[in-house]
Amino acid sequence: MKFSRYTVFENLTETVESGVNLILGSNGSGKTTLLRIIAGLQKQTSGECRIIRDGESMDNIGYETIFLCSPDMELYSELTVQENMKLLAGLMRCNLTSFADWRLEKLQKKLYGHLSSGYKQRVKLMMAFLKTFPILLLDEPEQHLDKQGISFVTECIEERSDNGLLTIVATNNPWRNWRVAVNL
Amino acid sequence: MLSTFKLLLAKEIKLIFKGKDLLGYAIGIAIVMSIAVSMPSARIKIPETAGSALMWLIILFSCVEALQRTFTDEMSGKTSDLMKLLVSPSLVFLSKVFSSSVFTIVIALFTTPLLVLWLGFPISRLPSMLPIAVVGSLAIGLSQGIVSYLLARGSSKGMIYPLVVMPIVLPILISLVILTTQFLEASSISYTLLVVVIAQSLAILLVGIAFLPLLERAV
Numbered sequence: 347m348k349f350s351r352y353t354v355f356e357n358l359t360e361t362v363e364s365g366v367n368l369i370l371g372s373n374g375s376g377k378t379t380l381l382r383i384i385a386g387l388q389k390q391t392s393g394e395c396r397i398i399r400d401g402e403s404m405d406n407i408g409y410e411t412i413f414l415c416s417p418d419m420e421l422y423s424e425l426t427v428q429e430n431m432k433l434l435a436g437l438m439r440c441n442l443t444s445f446a447d448w449r450l451e452k453l454q455k456k457l458y459g460h461l462s463s464g465y466k467q468r469v470k471l472m473m474a475f476l477k478t479f480p481i482l483l484l485d486e487p488e489q490h491l492d493k494q495g496i497s498f499v500t501e502c503i504e505e506r507s508d509n510g511l512l513t514i515v516a517t518n519n520p521w522r523n524w525r526v527a528v529n530l
Numbered sequence: 531m532l533s534t535f536k537l538l539l540a541k542e543i544k545l546i547f548k549g550k551d552l553l554g555y556a557i558g559i560a561i562v563m564s565i566a567v568s569m570p571s572a573r574i575k576i577p578e579t580a581g582s583a584l585m586w587l588i589i590l591f592s593c594v595e596a597l598q599r600t601f602t603d604e605m606s607g608k609t610s611d612l613m614k615l616l617v618s619p620s621l622v623f624l625s626k627v628f629s630s631s632v633f634t635i636v637i638a639l640f641t642t643p644l645l646v647l648w649l650g651f652p653i654s655r656l657p658s659m660l661p662i663a664v665v666g667s668l669a670i671g672l673s674q675g676i677v678s679y680l681l682a683r684g685s686s687k688g689m690i691y692p693l694v695v696m697p698i699v700l701p702i703l704i705s706l707v708i709l710t711t712q713f714l715e716a717s718s719i720s721y722t723l724l725v726v727v728i729a730q731s732l733a734i735l736l737v738g739i740a741f742l743p744l745l746e747r748a749v
Binding site: 385387412413416419421422423424425433434436437 | 533534537538541544545548607608609611612614615616617618
């Protein structure tokens with residue numbers, strides 16, 4: 347993958363299967379770019395990224411299949427936490443989960459733009475786990491979270507793994523004993 | 531699909547009217563421009579054609595900000611990726627175009643009576659002016675959507691706006707000026723022209739939707 351003349355990564359071949367897979371790498375190594383390519387938000391300079399489901403290659407990934415939660419993505423700052431979540435639950439066609447699970451019950455009526463970085467991250471993670479996407483891509487999910495937050499998001503990721511779903515986590519440091527799929 | 535569109539439209543309308551600065555700004559422009567054009571000509575009889583041309587120019591420029599902002603805010607607010615993951619870009623585009631049109635109608639309903647009063651046209655003409663203001667605003671809103679989308683994606687932003695928007699909006703503006711003049715003069719109304727305005731704006735909207743997937747891939 348290249349940006350102008352700068353090569354972010356090359357000769358990358360990896361197959362990931364259900365469960366939790368880590369993409370490890372330092373700052374600027376291309377973790378976010380790789381996740382964006384998998385999510386279909388960005389085109390790679392060369393090569394291909396294929397998603398195979400039940401033995402069949404998926405050329406057109408539907409909106410129900412894959413979701414990315416990244417620090418580069420934001421919610422609507424002029425809407426409250428509740429308004430944002432209601433909108434997203436409607437678009438994802440799923441029910442709204444409890445705000446208390448993410449310790450957000452007291453902040454429901456607050457504007458998203460007025461939240462601290464930690465709470466914004468909680469809202470974004472709540473959004474990522476609103477619906478059970480077959481493929482979930484998490485870019486540095488531990489960012490800005492306290493110990494309780496990290497432990498809760500770890501539980502959520504492991505629950506997905508137990509249900510045979512694919513989660514790809516991009517991070518700076520090895521996390522738990524999860525499989526390192528790519529080391530950039 | 532309809533329920534998704536409704537959700538997106540509600541979100542866009544909420545965002546436009548929650549952004550109090552934008553609403554105030556647009557109404558402010560409308561008032562300032564209305565006064566600016568009416569004050570110097572206080573003792574001069576304004577021809578109906580000039581009056582209606584001024585009215586549509588004010589409505590057009592008052593709404594430019596809203597139309598462009600709906601698209602640029604999605605980019606600068608980093609919410610565009612989230613939408614791309616969840617819904618079709620065409621639905622997002624349509625919701626923005628329709629919400630901007632609603633905003634344009636609100637501005638038009640506010641500006642038209644002011645202009646009729648300040649430009650010295652008979653108040654009795656106002657009831658017949660308002661429906662044309664609504665239809666015309668809708669036509670302007672629908673036709674400017676694709677231009678705003680293109681400009682939001684480009685780096686030039688507003689600088690080339692007049693260059694891009696004029697060839698698209700000018701035929702609609704001219705038709706609206708002719709129609710409004712007919713209303714002001716209380717002469718016979720060309721309903722064919724009204725149909726042409728609606729058809730023009732719908733055609734621009736449809737072309738925009740047709741080319742949207744191509745434009746999305748190009749960036």
